[in-house]
Amino acid sequence: MTILEHKPSTAGETDIFAHLESEVRSYSRTWPTVFEKASGSWLRSESGKDYLDFFAGAGALNYGHNNPILKSALVDYIMSDGITHGLDMNTVAKRELLETFEEYVLAPRGLDYKVQFPGPTGTNSVEAALKLARKVTGRESIINFTNAFHGMTLGALSVTGNSMKRAGAGVPLVHATPMPFDNYFNGVTEDFQWFSRVLDDAGSGLNRPAAVIVETVQGEGGVNIARPEWLRALADLCKERDILLIVDDVQMGCGRTGPFFSFEVAGITPDIVTLSKSIGGYGLPLALTLFKRELDVWGPGEHNGTFRGNNPAFVTATAALKHYWADDKLQRETLRKGERIRQTFMNLSDMFDGVSTRGRGLVQGLVFETHENAQKVCALAFEEGLLAETSGPSDEVVKLLPPLTISDDELEFGLNILAEATAKVQA
Structure with a gap:
């Protein structure tokens, strides 16, 4: 010890x-x-x-502190004068990560996602997801859930439930409407009864949303677990009403709940997925925003960031995927x-x-x-x-x-x- x-x-x-x-x-x-x-x-x-x-x-740090497999890959890369900072330029390290991510994560799960590098943190990934959903649909409103946590920048904070964190914004947090998370009413009321009713009622005052953003397990919110059947019902509701479904897998992705993606247990395919935290493998800052191919309507440079090309994190992420996700x-x-x-x-x-x-x-x-x-x-x-x-x-x-x-x-x-x-x- x-x-x-x-x-x-x-x-x-x-x-x-x-x-x-x-x-x-x-x-x-x-x-x-x-x-x-x-x-x-x-x-x-x-x-x-x-x-x-x-x-x-x-x-x-899903793979622990100073994981020797990842550390070796990182040290070798640094000692070989590999690119450290690359914005969104093409590099060998980025190519190897994209190829590995497709081989070990996307292809085995039948997912045809495009990959965006939005910036180094989870809140960057969420901001990109919200912006993209609004751009694709032409709508402003986002549906979030009680006790959700999605980040500390203004867009991500607007869909976060914690009152203390929201108060820190210092400005109104708008264009988001909270709905009850699974079992919010302790089984007394069907969770989607209110949601579906206000969506379909022309007098409800609810603007049709661009997207719904959800965590399958609310970590910061108190380890609240969404049942697979609840997630499937949510996915069906979104599909029926032409609303994009965003799953925030920043904390619960990369194997935290068992499968690589936390939503796999429900058998759903979100329109957009946010990843960060352990996707870098070694604790290095890295975030991905994944989305269905037809949603890739960005113009060049329309969403960017100086540190979106963290090549050392590309290297450790690649090593983690190859070592830990080649089998189950x-x-x-x-x-x-x-x-x-x-x-x-x-x-x-x-x-x-x-x-x-x-x-x-x-x-x-x-x-x-x-x-x-x-x-x-x-x-x-x-x-x-x-x-x-x-x-x-x-x-x-x-x-x-x-x-x-x-x-x-x-x-x-x-x-x-x-x-x-x-x-x-x-x-």
Whole structure:
């Protein structure tokens, strides 16, 4: 469980952060230490303490920290003077990524998507998707869902549900209408009853939307899971009414729920898909916007960005796809490990009142009716050497996003810490 050599900590190791860095920082407050090295599923602090990572860069490190296969490819590329910054120029690294993505991801799933490099982050991918949907349809309105999270730039923020994040915009967030996510009414009301009614009612006041944007699993929203039948009904509704369907797979794609795309379980084919976080493989910034071939109506340079051509990320993305997606081994392991977490969380739910669980693959949530208990559990876990975050509108969910490559022993080690922390908090 030890990783790399370290140097001793010095007094006042966090002082410069409090002195100079903006008050907007958040994770550094939750985990008040200075990290120095990382390997696989572990981080090491400057003081020499090891932390098991059940956070994985908010889902950007599906293949772990400093994955040796990806690191080797990256180092070789850099040492050979490969292109680092290329805008959207043709490069060998980009060609190899596109060829690999088609061979290992698109073709096996029968997907005929065009690939756009919109910029380095998930919110860039969402912005491109929203702009394209409006351009294709000539409409302005977007339908989003309760408790959704799609990014922090204005367009993506307009389709995000969290009130605190929306308030930070400082301007009205318009041209988006929220609808209830699956099971928002706890099964009392059919979720699509209102949606379909207002779409078809000429007196509803709802402008016909350009698109619907949805996460199949709402990670930031509290690990809310959309049932496959709900997703199929949503896809049918969009198709029947000539509305584009955008699936935001920024956090749940690249195998997080088992299959490469989180929507595969429902058997649907979205019109547009957003990818980022782990698509870069090594934690390097990279985002893709995928869309059906007939939707490619962009003019040259109509949507661009200085850092959309991150060639080192192309290299690590290619290596990750070739190594982890040539067969279904990673998918099967992800589902197996996810089931192990679910069993532990089910046991805790049986042991303690006011505790429940939900999840899919290696995104799993432990839900606390007493909302502040989730934060207490994460705080105790951190003291014992485990990183886990909370999510949900009231931070009521302990959300687990361990690397997909985590070992069984590491998984058990972390689950034991969480179980003990939960027992202390719920006692």
